[in-house]
Amino acid sequence: MSKTAVDSTTTLASEPKGRTGAARILLGRDAVMIYLLAAFLVFAAVSIPRFASPLTAGFLLLDVIPVLLIAMPMTLIIITGEIDLSVASIAGLTSACMGVLWAGGMDIGLVLLLSLLVGTAAGVFNGFLIAVVGLPSLAVTIGTLALFRGLALVVIGDNAVANFPAQLTSFFTSKLGATGIPTVMVGVVAVVLFFGILLHFTPFGRGLYAMGFSQEAATFVGIDVARSKFWLYVASGLVSAMAGIFWTLRYSSARSDNASGLELAVIAAVLLGGVSIFGGKGSVPGVIAGVLLIGTLNYALRLGRVSDVVLITVTGLLLIVSVVAPSMGAAIRQWRHTRRVRRNFNHSASPVASA
Amino acid sequence: MQTDPDLQGQPPVALSLAHAAKTFGPVVALADGTIEIREGEIHALMGENGAGKSTLVKILAGLHQPDSGDFRIAGEPVSFRNVAESKAAGVSVIYQEPTLFPDLTVAENIFVGRQPKGRLGLISQGEMRRQAAALFGQLGVAIDPGRVAEGLSIADQQIIEIAKAISLDAKVLIMDEPTAALSGVEVDRLFAVARGLRDQGTGIMFISHRFEEVFALCDRITVMRDGKYVSTHVTEDVSVDRIVREMVGRDIAELFPKEAAEIGAPVLSVRGLSRAGVFRDINLEVRAGEIVALAGLVGAGRTEVARAVFGIDPYDSGEVLFGGKPLKGGSPQAAIAAGMGFVPEDRRKQGLVMDLSVARNVTLTLRKRFARAGLINGRAELRAAEEWSRRLQVKAGSPEHAVSTLSGGNQQKVVLAKWLATEPRFLIIDEPTRGIDVGTKSEVHRLISDLAGRGIAILMISSELPEVLGMADRVLVMREGRISAELSREEASPESVMHAATVAAATN
Numbered sequence: 001m002s003k004t005a006v007d008s009t010t011t012l013a014s015e016p017k018g019r020t021g022a023a024r025i026l027l028g029r030d031a032v033m034i035y036l037l038a039a040f041l042v043f044a045a046v047s048i049p050r051f052a053s054p055l056t057a058g059f060l061l062l063d064v065i066p067v068l069l070i071a072m073p074m075t076l077i078i079i080t081g082e083i084d085l086s087v088a089s090i091a092g093l094t095s096a097c098m099g100v101l102w103a104g105g106m107d108i109g110l111v112l113l114l115s116l117l118v119g120t121a122a123g124v125f126n127g128f129l130i131a132v133v134g135l136p137s138l139a140v141t142i143g144t145l146a147l148f149r150g151l152a153l154v155v156i157g158d159n160a161v162a163n164f165p166a167q168l169t170s171f172f173t174s175k176l177g178a179t180g181i182p183t184v185m186v187g188v189v190a191v192v193l194f195f196g197i198l199l200h201f202t203p204f205g206r207g208l209y210a211m212g213f214s215q216e217a218a219t220f221v222g223i224d225v226a227r228s229k230f231w232l233y234v235a236s237g238l239v240s241a242m243a244g245i246f247w248t249l250r251y252s253s254a255r256s257d258n259a260s261g262l263e264l265a266v267i268a269a270v271l272l273g274g275v276s277i278f279g280g281k282g283s284v285p286g287v288i289a290g291v292l293l294i295g296t297l298n299y300a301l302r303l304g305r306v307s308d309v310v311l312i313t314v315t316g317l318l319l320i321v322s323v324v325a326p327s328m329g330a331a332i333r334q335w336r337h338t339r340r341v342r343r344n345f346n347h348s349a350s351p352v353a354s355a
Numbered sequence: 356m357q358t359d360p361d362l363q364g365q366p367p368v369a370l371s372l373a374h375a376a377k378t379f380g381p382v383v384a385l386a387d388g389t390i391e392i393r394e395g396e397i398h399a400l401m402g403e404n405g406a407g408k409s410t411l412v413k414i415l416a417g418l419h420q421p422d423s424g425d426f427r428i429a430g431e432p433v434s435f436r437n438v439a440e441s442k443a444a445g446v447s448v449i450y451q452e453p454t455l456f457p458d459l460t461v462a463e464n465i466f467v468g469r470q471p472k473g474r475l476g477l478i479s480q481g482e483m484r485r486q487a488a489a490l491f492g493q494l495g496v497a498i499d500p501g502r503v504a505e506g507l508s509i510a511d512q513q514i515i516e517i518a519k520a521i522s523l524d525a526k527v528l529i530m531d532e533p534t535a536a537l538s539g540v541e542v543d544r545l546f547a548v549a550r551g552l553r554d555q556g557t558g559i560m561f562i563s564h565r566f567e568e569v570f571a572l573c574d575r576i577t578v579m580r581d582g583k584y585v586s587t588h589v590t591e592d593v594s595v596d597r598i599v600r601e602m603v604g605r606d607i608a609e610l611f612p613k614e615a616a617e618i619g620a621p622v623l624s625v626r627g628l629s630r631a632g633v634f635r636d637i638n639l640e641v642r643a644g645e646i647v648a649l650a651g652l653v654g655a656g657r658t659e660v661a662r663a664v665f666g667i668d669p670y671d672s673g674e675v676l677f678g679g680k681p682l683k684g685g686s687p688q689a690a691i692a693a694g695m696g697f698v699p700e701d702r703r704k705q706g707l708v709m710d711l712s713v714a715r716n717v718t719l720t721l722r723k724r725f726a727r728a729g730l731i732n733g734r735a736e737l738r739a740a741e742e743w744s745r746r747l748q749v750k751a752g753s754p755e756h757a758v759s760t761l762s763g764g765n766q767q768k769v770v771l772a773k774w775l776a777t778e779p780r781f782l783i784i785d786e787p788t789r790g791i792d793v794g795t796k797s798e799v800h801r802l803i804s805d806l807a808g809r810g811i812a813i814l815m816i817s818s819e820l821p822e823v824l825g826m827a828d829r830v831l832v833m834r835e836g837r838i839s840a841e842l843s844r845e846e847a848s849p850e851s852v853m854h855a856a857t858v859a860a861a862t863n
Contacts, residue, residue: 201730203722210719213708219667220705221719221773222691280710 030274030286033322037293044300051303054180062173062182062250064295066091066243066259068288069188070266071273072195073236075287077137078270079199080229081212081279082130085141087240088262089148090122092255094244096152099161099254108165116241122148123237131230145263152256161254172249184246191239196284204228212279268319269294277323294318366393368430369558370415370446370527375424377410384410388424389584390577392527392558397549399569399590400562402579403602403764403794408562411579412531415560416448417441429526447520448529451536453512457505462487464504465519490518494548508654510541517548521557528552529560534568535789538652538818539853546572564790565819566595578602602794613804613826619643621679622781622812623695625664628673633659634836637673641781641812646803648827649816651856655833657816658700661783664814665697666690678780691720696774698767700785700816706770707758714740714754716769720777743772747802764795771802782806785816800826820849832856 045052070087077084094115101111122144129140174183199205207223215225243262248254273290275282297318298311368391375388385407392398402408413419414426417435426433428444435441455464462483463470471486473479487500496514504512513533520528530549534542549559549572563569569576570590578585578601585601621640628637634656641647649657663670666687675682683689687697699705707716717740718725725736740754747768751761758769767787774782787803788796803826807813817823823830830847832840832855840855 197730201733203726203729203731206715206719206722206731209711209715210708213710214704216705217708219687220697220699222687224688280708 030283030289033273033286033289033293037289040293040296044296048300048303051300054178056299058175058180058182060295060299061185063299064291065184065188066247066262067265067269068291069191069239069243071270071287071291072192073232073239074266074270075275075282075284076195076199076208077232077236078275078277079212079279079282080208080232082137082229083141084126084137084233084236085263086126086144086148087236087266088259089145090119090237090240091244091247091259091262092257093122093148093152094119094241095248095254095258096156096256098245098248099156102164103161108168112245115245116238119241119244120234120238123234126237127230127233130233131226156254156256162252164249164252169249169252172246192284192288199284209280268315272319272322366395369394371427372415373425375414375421375426377414377419377421383582386582387584388414392560394558395553395556396574397553397559397561397572399573399576400560400579401569401576401598401602406579407582408579412448412529415441415446415529442523445524445526446529447523447525448531449513449516449520449533451532452509453516455504455512455515458503460501460503461498461515462500464515465490465522487518490522493521494518495551496544496548509536510545513545514548525557527558527560531562532790534563534565538654542568570595614808616644616808618645619810624676626674628660628663628670628675630663630670637838639831639838641814643810643812644807645828646807646813646815646826648823648830649814649833650823650830650852651833655856656836657833658785661785661814661816665695665783691777694780696777696779696782698770698774698782698784698787700789702766702770707766709759710757712755713744713749713751713758713769716758717743717773717776720773739776743776747772764791767791767799779811781812783814786818787815788822820852823852824849
């Protein structure tokens with residue numbers, strides 16, 4: 001019976017895809033997220049005092065940078081139908097290594113380079129187990145989530161290293177002139193553009209969507225599924241290391257529990273941005289909107305002096321609504337259709353019965 | 356119920372559906388679904404893909420609810436909300452590929468959810484196996500109820516589904532293309548089971564594209580076209596030509612047009628290719644402009660050879676030469692780069708990415724060609740997709756529609772378009788017309804013949820004998836992982852191919 005159930009859902013799922021051209025772009029889930037973000041920004045600017053100021057842009061962006069960074073490779077990974085839960089632990093491990101190396105008296109340039117290498121190596125490890133050995137990514141990255149966090153603790157223990165060069169830490173909190181936009185956003189935008197172009201405009205990106213729907217079909221058109229996955233995890237490790245470095249220098253503190261729990265914020269934002277957890281669907285603009293929406297919401301609520309507990313609850317609810325809403329819509333349509341049909345059916349059937 | 360159903364004497368009607376309609380949004384899937392199945396008859400439902408057969412079956416199975424129409428079981432009006440309700444009313448559907456639980460035993464699969472209980476309310480394994488064995492006895496087949504379902508052939512799995520249906524006291528059994536994946540012997544056994552059930556009074560609805568089977572097995576034939584009921588005939592009083600005409604609404608002059616093509620130099624040579632336990636010592640050659648058919652029973656290793664040649668699966672020894680040069684094994688990328696294409700047997704899983712649009716599917720093989728400085732030129736991509744869809748006359752609402760919304764025949768054209776767009780020198784086509792309706796079938800055949808005419812070398816795997824005999828310049832027959840015969844077009848006949856496919860060669 002499972003086969004027939006799948007059949008009926010695929011017909012349902014393929015119906016809305018009958019839309020073409022402008023309608024598809026303007027009514028897609030990622031577009032809806034962008035409208036929602038715009039609407040919320042307007043609402044917040046009007047109703048929350050002090051929201052519409054350059055300060056807002058600055059703090060808000062500084063807050064969302066780690067999530068935005070990691071969300072990029074995560075988007076690509078989820079579109080291929082996989083997941084990476086170890087990203088926050090990689091960021092933590094990077095931070096710990098940075099602290100120890102810097103405290104050991106190494107040149108800061110070399111420290112940054114080695115830290116990036118540590119993150120990349122962690123990504124290679126994930127990629128090897130998932131793409132080469134062929135283990136399920138959920139299991140592997142749950143394992144490395146614990147493993148890398150544990151290693152971070154081994155590396156730096158309970159200590160915190162704080163005395164990073166003032167020049168560097170102030171650079172990481174500096175703003176572009178009077179706009180209030182953090183200087184590091186330039187680099188972040190570069191990363192976002194890189195992944196956006198990679199996903200939407202390259203042969204590699206096309207392959208990722210195909211893999212997300214059917215790895216078998218992807219193999220038949222000559223897509224190297226294992227190699228694509230491997231490089232995605234390496235990229236994820238590298239970008240997580242960048243986020244770890246940013247985190248460390250922004251707060252000027254290298255600790256083993258830095259960025260702890262960030263993976264859930266990232267995945268929540270990616271899914272909120274319209275990426276399907278089953279793979280095959282999603283876009284970078286949608287994810288950017290998802291990240292900014294969660295960030296803005298958190299910031300606005302905090303400005304409104306709402307407690308952290310509420311923030312977490314709201315984020316969770318938003319995520320559930322965003323995932324449930326499309327299927328709810330479909331379910332309601334189906335229910336109404338069925339009811340109408342049964343009524344018609346009984347009408348048309350009963351006269352025959354009496355005849 | 357010993358005698359054949361006397362259709363004049365009108366045995367009671369087990370199930371009837373009259374003028375059922377079903378629409379999905381703007382799409383009319385079924386305009387007039389009408390069928391009547393009597394007790395103790397085998398009733399064929401025929402029609403092209405897109406004729407509405409599947410929708411009709413889904414209505415009978417309780418998966419879809421019709422928008423209007425009259426549906427009766429044993430004379431009583433019914434409307435099913437779900438599959439459980441239709442099962443309870445005695446309607447069971449056997450699908451082409453049954454979905455058993457692989458880790459459960461055969462008996463557990465039959466009685467899943469309603470296992471016979473013994474003392475303390477625990478499942479009684481012994482009782483369950485006894486009942487399963489009794490069912491198999493009734494069907495006249497020998498399957499061990501105690502073995503696990505994993506590793507059973509599709510044919511055996513279907514028999515188990517049938518046993519399950521009978522244990523549920525099915526009055527009407529619907530078989531949806533049950534023979535598509537079966538070999539000749541297995542088909543015969545399935546037919547014996549079906550005839551046995553008919554003689555016990557079960558009404559059977561049989562869906563198939565194969566005329567030989569329908570005419571050999573069925574008592575009556577109902578034809579559908581474009582979602583509408585066309586006619587019902589007693590099989591004895593009707594000819595294949597008549598049914599074909601009614602199905603397509605026009606005469607088909609020729610089912611298998613293979614035109615003579617100039618045979619050129621060898622494009623693909625396979626030498627001594629072996630893979631332990633799968634195939635052994637395969638030697639074959641395909642020349643430009645030539646269609647070589649790889650015939651044999653399902654499971655003879657034909658697809659496995661093709662997959663190894665294309666690089667999807669590895670091979671242990673031997674070599675593949677393409678255009679005289681050795682081809683790297685285990686790499687579809689290398690095969691595609693060299694000029695190879697592969698139209699796989701399973702369109703839905705391997706040939707297409709069903710949820711992607713027609714355009715994306717067509718250009719999936721061309722990803723790299725449209726990239727300038729690493730970036731894809733979207734406009735050129737869409738143009739190429741439209742161009743190839745037009746050349747192959749793909750009927751789609753828009754190139755941006757998901758390919759899953761197309762009919763089987765049009766999906767196959769998209770798969771062909773996707774490979775033709777790469778301008779290949781060699782194409783492997785595995786079951787080119789599986790599950791494709793008669794009208795499109797001859798279109799696909801004409802297309803393949805046309806490709807050969809333009810100098811493309813083609814290796815065609817097919818389980819349909821008329822297709823093999825009609826299309827191939829040469830026929831290679833495989834049996835149990837080896838090539839058992841090579842037949843020229845003149846030598847190839849239904850008898851010679853079937854002989855090589857089934858009978859162990861005494862010498863060599």
